[in-house]
Amino acid sequence: MTERGIASSLTQYEATPGVIDLAWGHPDPNLLPVRELRAAAQRAMDRHGSDILEYGSTAGSPPLIDFICQRLSETDARAPSSAQVVITSGASQGLDLAATLLLSAGDTVLVDVPTYHLAISILADHPVRLEAVASDADGIVLDDLAETVARLRHAGERPRLLYTIPTFHNPTGRKVSLERRNALVAFAAQESLLIAEDDTYRELSYDGPPPPSLWALDGAGSVVRIGSFAKSVAPGLRLGYVTASAEIATRLATGGLLDSGGGMNHFAATVLAEYAGSGDYARQVEHFRAAYRAQRDRLLAGLSAHLPDTASWSRPEGGYFVWVELPPGITADALLPVAAARGMAFLPGHRFFLDDRAAPGALRLAFSMHPAEALQEATAHLGAAVDQLRAEAG
Ligand SMILES: Cc1ncc(COP(=O)(O)O)c(C=O)c1O
Structure with missing residues (x-):
């Protein structure tokens, strides 16, 4: 070491x-928006006084949650309600929190390869087994996914979560087709498989609007979408969010970490809400x-x-x-x-x-x-x- x-x-x-x-x-x-964030920090402190320096509300700063709901109503096919959102310390911590609270020791986590190498590191910090699923130019290969899930179950394993990046993928840049998105969420619902959808790059769409998220297409509560402000504002804020069913969001917001420390990065989150509210975002x-x-x-x-x-x-x-x-x-x-x-x-x-x-x-x-x-x-x-x-x- x-x-x-x-x-x-x-x-x-x-x-x-x-x-x-x-x-x-x-x-x-x-x-990076140095001047605008400096001004937003000043305005947020004037507006909130000492409240911005206290422990924050458990699921995250309410004005930022409101902004996320409103923004996703413009950039995605379905907006979450505020009860379906939890603020995280970046997408990285969203994934870590989901793995901590939604997985059990010995579960198997599926990843379609290639995939974000540091998500592999985050998942490997947990007592789970990782299993690769094939992907092609259009994303995860559903036949391989179905075959892998069946094979693992037959061998007595518990495939519980699929981590995938359907929109502007890291490392390939690929965007999964609508047809495959629909088939994937249908498969997950049918098989009781949770999907951790990494949606970090949704805002960085260069040739037209981004596709609907898996979260927006899913009616069964099978998708935990992990978002980030690292790419749309600045990584040093360490801010992101999860959208999930209200049940899963409540589970994430009531774990020991947020119970102890309050909402993630309360100061930065409240400054970001001020920044966003002015149109700067x-x-x-x-x-x-x-x-x-x-x-x-x-x-x-x-x-x-x-x-x-x-x-x-x-x-x-x-x-x-x-x-x-x-x-x-x-x-x-x-x-x-x-x-x-x-x-x-x-x-x-x-x-x-x-x-x-x-x-x-x-x-x-x-x-x-x-x-x-x-x-x-x-x-x-x-x-x-x-x-x-x-x-x-x-
Ligand atoms: C696919 C993907 N997920 C997550 C992250 C990390 O996001 P954050 O800085 O919000 O933790 C990155 C950063 O490169 C990424 O490419």
């Missing part, structure tokens, strides 16, 4: 000099969308210009990520040091699977953190690194 020591930086990300790092799914720091989301749309387009143009025809990649309609399949014979692990020496970095695709021998020829690029010119330069370095490995292979 490594010791972490005292970090010298205030932030999680530390730049590597000379490397355009597309490994991290972080926002461009230049786009909607403006910020538009600002992110315009910037990231341009960044995505430049990255895709750079890949077309610099990668050989034998490579392929996804064309995301939202989110932060592009998934690249390298030319046959080139592995992401072999490519990474060559690309880094030329001035760019990425995350190898196997990081997003339960089995790290999977997808050796795939990699993930994040287009969120760097301006368009840097992305273009990074694709030139990537292309040169691929060419170098192909030349060395003869």
Whole structure:
């Protein structure tokens, strides 16, 4: 085990000099709303006085819950009632809380791979077993899901929860079709399987409105949707939310953690509600969308210009990520040091699977953190690194 020591930086990300790092799914720091949040904090303190510094209401700051209900009535096909919402400390803690309170030791959690690698870490912190289910360009493969659930039950296991990211997926950028969304929620209801729907990227939709969430399509209370303000406002707020049936939301809000500490990040949540109420939230989301749309387009143009025809990649309609399949014979692990020496970095695709021998020829690029010119330069370095490995292979 490594010791972490005292970090010298205030932030999680530390730049590597000379490397355009597309490994991290972080926002461009230049786009973050520093001035607007400072003003909102001032207004919120003036409005609420010492109430903003007390322990907060258990399910989360009521003005923020009201805002979430109103916003989802515009961005999703169904809005929750306030009794169906719990504020969390980001999507990460929403998933952790759901795993803590809705799972039992020995349950099996299904994940359709590839999937968000750090969700795998969160789930692995719990006494559950993880099982991979296949996915294709349209999302989770339902036949494989049905076969896996049947096989596990037959073997005496308890498949209880499916973690999935149907909208602007991390790492592929993919968006699951409406048909498959409907089939998935019907299957979950029929099999008494809970779905943890990671909806972190709903607001970052670049080519039209986002699709309805699984939560909105589900009538059976099978879906726990996990949302985040990390990508629509700022990750440092550590704010997200869960929408679920009122029964599940009550269970989440009455666990020991919130009972002890009150609603999550009460100060930040109440400031965020003030910020949102002024219209700043909607403006910020538009600002992110315009910037990231341009960044995505430049990255895709750079890949077309610099990668050989034998490579392929996804064309995301939202989110932060592009998934690249390298030319046959080139592995992401072999490519990474060559690309880094030329001035760019990425995350190898196997990081997003339960089995790290999977997808050796795939990699993930994040287009969120760097301006368009840097992305273009990074694709030139990537292309040169691929060419170098192909030349060395003869
Ligand atoms: C799919 C997905 N879920 C959750 C998170 C983490 O969200 P939060 O910062 O709200 O915990 C991320 C961040 O990259 C993500 O990509």
